Amino acid sequence: MNRMKLKEQVWRANMDLAKHNLVILTWGNVSGCDRNEGIVAIKPSGISYDELMPDDIVILDLEGNIVEGALNPSSDTPAHLELYKSFEEISAVTHTHSEYATIFAQAGREIPCLGTTHADYFHGPVPVTRQILKKEVEEDYEVNTGRVIIERFSELNPLEMPAVLVAGHGPFTWGRTPDEAVKNSVALEKVAKMAWGTLLLNRECERIPGYLLKKHHQRRHGPDAYYGQKKRSKE
Numbered sequence: 001m002n003r004m005k006l007k008e009q010v011w012r013a014n015m016d017l018a019k020h021n022l023v024i025l026t027w028g029n030v031s032g033c034d035r036n037e038g039i040v041a042i043k044p045s046g047i048s049y050d051e052l053m054p055d056d057i058v059i060l061d062l063e064g065n066i067v068e069g070a071l072n073p074s075s076d077t078p079a080h081l082e083l084y085k086s087f088e089e090i091s092a093v094t095h096t097h098s099e100y101a102t103i104f105a106q107a108g109r110e111i112p113c114l115g116t117t118h119a120d121y122f123h124g125p126v127p128v129t130r131q132i133l134k135k136e137v138e139e140d141y142e143v144n145t146g147r148v149i150i151e152r153f154s155e156l157n158p159l160e161m162p163a164v165l166v167a168g169h170g171p172f173t174w175g176r177t178p179d180e181a182v183k184n185s186v187a188l189e190k191v192a193k194m195a196w197g198t199l200l201l202n203r204e205c206e207r208i209p210g211y212l213l214k215k216h217h218q219r220r221h222g223p224d225a226y227y228g229q230k231k232r233s234k235e
């Protein structure tokens with residue numbers, strides 16, 4: 001993929017975060033990775049969404065060296081790079097402080113799977129990390145934010161669970177494209193809001209059964225997925 005195309009995809013994905021009301025001020029960022037070229041495009045630091053232009057998107061290598069762009073990359077860049085290095089299946093990362101997902105993160109609570117809307121996107125409860133330690137914050141805060149996420153995923157598949165809540169902070173989501181990573185953020189926020197309301201009405205409500213969770217996830221994401229439109233072969 002040429003660099004301009006990657007920058008445009010990442011720019012559009014960042015603008016979509018604002019369009020979906022997942023960010024205010026400068027509280028969020030999307031990056032996209034071109035695995036063949038070994039480069040990452042990310043939102044610049046401290047630029048508000050109404051000023052952001054495709055050419056402002058910064059390109060780095062996976063070690064964090066700037067390859068192209070006049071502005072400084074998002075301060076969260078090292079966390080994104082850690083995720084790309086560990087989760088080889090993903091090519092885009094989104095970070096927001098969207099309200100309901102952040103409420104769960106601040107409460108240190110995973111989002112339980114209470115319905116099929118959740119199961120369509122997330123295969124099981126959305127996990128929450130441990131709190132980051134003082135020495136991890138002092139040493140290299142953003143790198144270690146990425147590392148606490150990776151530690152939480154030691155037994156999870158990042159494509160089956162494309163989201164995490166960083167305790168006391170907020171959500172990260174990811175996907176195979178910037179657009180998919182943003183859609184996962186939109187879904188996560190809605191699922192968090194619905195779980196919050198459901199738990200208010202019934203704190204003891206049941207998690208959906210495993211067979212229903214599996215059915216909903218597989219019909220969208222499994223090898224024989226049949227949700228949505230596919231071209232039928234001509235007979």
Ligand SMILES: [Zn+2]
Nearest residue numbers: 096097169170
């Ligand atoms: Zn943050």
